[in-house]
Amino acid sequence: MNCGGVGSPHYSERLLLLCKTEGIKLRTIVCIKRVPDSEARVRVSADGRGIDPSGLKFVMNPYDEIALEAALQLKEKAGDGAVTAITVGTDDAKETLRSALAMGADDGVLLRSEGSIDGLAIARALADEVSGRQYDLLLFGKQAIDDDNMQVPAMVAQMLGLPCATVVVDLEIDDGVATAKREIEGGHEILEFDLPGVVAAQKGLKEPRYPSLKGIMAAKRKPLEEKDIELRAPKIELLDLTMPPARPEPQIVGEGPEAVPELVRRLREEAKVI
Amino acid sequence: MADILAFAETRDGALRQVAREVVAAARSVADQMQGQVVALVIGGPGSTEAASDLARYGADRILVAEDESLGLYNPDVAVEVVASAVAGATPGAILFPASAQGKDLAARVAARLDVALASEVTEIDVEDGQPVVTRPMYGGKAYGRFRFLDSPALISLRPNVFPANEDPRAGTVEALASVAVERKTRIVGLEKAERETLDVREAPVVVAGGRGLQDPDNWKLLEDLVDALGEEATLGASRAVVDAGWRPHSEQVGQTGKVVSPGLYFAVGISGAIQHLAGIRTAGVIVAVNKDAEAPIFGVANYGVVGDLFEVLPRLTEEIRAVRGSDG
Ligand SMILES: Cc1cc2nc3c(=O)[nH]c(=O)nc-3n(C[C@H](O)[C@H](O)[C@H](O)COP(=O)(O)OP(=O)(O)OC[C@H]3O[C@@H](n4cnc5c(N)ncnc54)[C@H](O)[C@@H]3O)c2cc1C
């Protein structure tokens, strides 16, 4: 039974109703990425075209953990469903998929490639992969903390002609309809759409769980599919990567409240910011 | 020769500050590419009138899609409006603000036009007639320089980084024909924060507090300082106090919060963890108040005061009130 994602969304919506009656409640695909830990001290590689990965600890992108947690809780609430984790990356990314399985995802898919600096190429690969699958909801993190592109989720939505909510801090699924609360400057927007659709998770949506020992053991037996893919040529080129411009030499103005008049004088006369 | 399309964001029929920043940046790029600035405004009633002000920042032409139904941002419609504007203008680059709306829209437009997007750009140069952009990556721990291999180049600009300089042009206003689009996304509401304050990414002055404040009730001290600093100031927070539930996460500054670029940033009772520092690297002047002289925040602060914030803050608020008051 096809529950959505293939063909026109209208077609899939009708099928979704059929699926419900058959008890297949909620199929979610979560796109996850392996990134350097936020704690990492990044160094530029010798050729100036990337970072030096040696000695770095890699983890699941923190926003993708939030997205995965949301998927797991939605499945638990629906009482039935399936959560698939997909990543585009090298063999090392299998470790990230195993973490997702340990948290509770049902299966994982590695689209093996070197990755791309162009979000459009990643989005294309993900869109192609999910078009052949059944899903009600595509979940993403709002941003990968390595490239900081903040673009893949909305691109995938546009490519698949799906409704989409980015920077989401609250999400409810009820009767085939998603209600998402999206963070904007100075407030929130409330969006609603019929499934299938795309949601990108912001911090606050859910607090990711730690995998239990049982989860880690179970993960070893869960299906992990691997496919070699060819990413589309990038339409943007990284000329060089450099360390951030140095900040001015820090100064200690003084100690305690007695230092305040001097601080204010410098802010006013030297820095001219107040 | 290529024109630059600048997406000028509005809300409630008024231009947002980022709209001025984007148009002014487009002006400078267009001058180097020998093209015109075409500003694009999508919004509800009042947008046309508000849009005309973009002439001051350098818009040669101003395209406006104004309609009752466009008052709230709808991505399904906005992407098609931009596509229709592109069809009529064939720009060499499209500039967006890297705001919540601008980032969402820019990614949709990139997929719609099948061209690459550089997000949160902090610098645009023109080399051999083509834009070359610089953007922070790895949470600001490294900077990448990029060129585009296809046209138009899609670029979103980090708020508060590009000055909204005035450089008046004709700014001829033209109404855009409406586009028929199926709305898959329904916008059902807008919740505004209780206190109408500037967003931490867009405020020229940020006063951020951390665990050193010890109790959420002590935020009164920071609010007093914000008040003393005037309308341009707003509150920020470290992750520790957001996780503790003392502050909303919309205020969190850092690698997994907001990356901010105010002219003046106060870090009060914040240790300066690497993830926090990543969020303030593009800030202008950083002031740190911390009782621990070894705190890493002092390694990046332009000005540091070592001391108990409960003693330093009231004095700071008082002094700032005094000097600002004396300006009349
Ligand atoms: C994946 C990940 C992502 C993260 N992302 C972020 C992020 O985006 N933003 C962020 O901020 N953090 C982030 N963190 C958390 C970060 O590592 C730190 O834990 C956090 O920044 C600490 O917050 P803090 O400085 O308020 O608290 P602390 O580190 O506890 O510092 C409190 C400071 O207050 C000072 N102090 C105490 N009392 C006084 C007093 N009376 N007067 C003056 N000074 C006083 C102390 O000397 C100390 O330096 C992240 C962590 C992880 C693992």
Ligand SMILES: Nc1ncnc2c1ncn2[C@@H]1O[C@H](COP(=O)(O)O)[C@@H](O)[C@H]1O
């Ligand atoms: N290589 C990848 N594999 C799977 N998902 C990805 C990949 N890159 C990005 N994503 C997803 O897209 C989101 C936003 O990433 P980005 O647009 O790169 O900042 C991430 O949080 C992931 O959910």
